[in-house]
Amino acid sequence: MSKITICPICENRPTAAEFKPFCSKRCADVDLQKWLSDGYAIPGRPLDDAEEAPSRPTDSGFDD
Numbered sequence: 001m002s003k004i005t006i007c008p009i010c011e012n013r014p015t016a017a018e019f020k021p022f023c024s025k026r027c028a029d030v031d032l033q034k035w036l037s038d039g040y041a042i043p044g045r046p047l048d049d050a051e052e053a054p055s056r057p058t059d060s061g062f063d064d
């Protein structure tokens with residue numbers, strides 16, 4: 001197992017065993033942030049929906 005893997009984030013430094021498959025905690029955090037921001041960047045509800053149904057009662061008890 002002497003194969004050297006380059007960190008996919010900075011593509012500059014070899015992977016560190018401690019932070020596989022990244023080279024450092026910094027790059028591991030960058031990757032995590034990418035995942036999180038991707039998830040939050042795509043809201044489940046379109047803005048149009050909020051404008052077309054502004055008076056939706058909140059006591060219906062239905063949450064799909």
Ligand SMILES: [Zn+2]
Binds near residue numbers: 011
């Ligand atoms: Zn890196």
